[in-house]
Amino acid sequence: MIEVVVKRLSREAEGVLGVELVRADGGALPSFEAGAHVDVALAHGLMRQYSLCNDPVETHRYCLGVGLATPSRGGSHHVHETLREGDRLAVSPPRTLFALAREGAAHRFIAGGIGITPILSMIRACERAGARWSLDYAVRSRERAAYLGFLSTFGARVRLHVDDEGTRPQPQAWLDGIDAHEHVYCCGPAAMMDAVAQAAEARGVARERVHFERFAAPPAAASEAPHGDAPPASFTVVLARSGQRCTVEADESILTCLERHGHALPHACREGLCGSCETPLIEGAAEHRDFVLDEAERAANRRLMICVSRSRTPELVLDL
Ligand code: FES
Incomplete structure (x- = not known):
């Protein structure tokens, strides 16, 4: 983790706080790709993921936009109510799970509410690359529309849809005129992302050209058995380097099981969202329940997120 200081707090909109972080020792921060996020260690052991919204070429600061969640699970409430300029925090190096497609000739961004944050760094990168x-950009009210000052400089390329002004979200229409070289990037509430996924499918947009960034797992996700046969209630994980065998009970994750056996492993969200617990898989078939891997990566069966994913076989051999 990197020790940082809160240099500046700014009110970006109703319920959205801008947080500018600089390295505590005054040095440069690791560079990042547009769309990347960092894990932020907050007080009382809270770990939260926030997208970086500043220009990816900047290494002197990380800028976050933190929406006050209602209800808050603690993280956003802490940031809004307790965090002060000068406070010290620890952040992980940036991680990119929501990246601009290199082959994309054009990029169509769709943001809902605080989902604008990763899109901001992507827009800055697009501008730089021409x-x-x-x-x-869909928001509930104009007061809640963050970063409008920046976005308003781009004229008709930014279309604002304000709920309480009568412009309801219309994902079908947002994909009008999409061409074969365009990529779609969507970050916002789960219902909006589901609607965009359906609209893209209905228009025949290839799945690999549609990219999503999730801030929270759908409530039912952890208990679902997504495809085919029900997974075994419990299974064994084998740690290849030591040969240790551990039984993962039906009501615990692989991560929790390994922690119970005394292993300290990297993790942050515990919801299959951030990618920090990604673990190489040597043998066995994973049942992927995360929001990190795409279909091809799942099918390759070479790694899994041990905070949520389980096993389709009696045994999984992990490269640990
Ligand atoms: S801890 Fe975030 S994906 Fe597992």
């Missing part, structure tokens, strides 16, 4: 882009 890439074609547009944004549909």
Whole structure:
């Protein structure tokens, strides 16, 4: 983790706090890719993931936009109510799970509410590269629309949809005129992302050209058995380097099981969202329950997120 200091707090909109972080020792921060996020260690052991919204070429600061969640699970409430300029925090190096497609000739961004944050760094990267882009940005009210000052400089490329002004989200229409070289990036409430996924499928947009960033797992996700046969209630994980065998009970994750056996492993969200617990898989078939791997990566069966994923076989051999 990297020790940082809160240099500046700014009110970006109703319920959205801008947080500018600089390295505590005054040095440069690790560079990041547009769309990346960091894990932020807050008080009382809370660990939260926030997208970096500043220009990816900047190494002197990380800028976050933190929406006050209602209800808050503790993280956003702490940031909004307790965090002060000058406070020290620890952040992970940036991780990119929501990246601009290198082959994308044009980029169509769709953001809902605080989902605008990763899109901001992507827009900055597109501007730098001279890439074609547009944004549909849906908010509940104009007061809640963060970063409008920046976005308003791009004229008709940014289309704002304000709920309480009568412009309801219309994911079908947002994909009008999409061409075969365009990529779609969506970050926002789960219902919006589901609607965009359906709209893209209905228009025949290839799955690999549609990218999502999730801030929270759908409530039912952890208990679902997504495909085919029900997974075994409990199974064995084998740690290849030591040969240790551990039984993962039906009501615990692989991560929790290994912690119970005294192993301290990297993790942050425990919801299959952040990628920090990714573990190489040597043998066995994983039942993937995360939101990190795409379909090809799942099918390759070479790694899994041990905070949520389980096993389709009696045994999984992990490269640990
Ligand atoms: S801890 Fe975040 S994906 Fe597992």
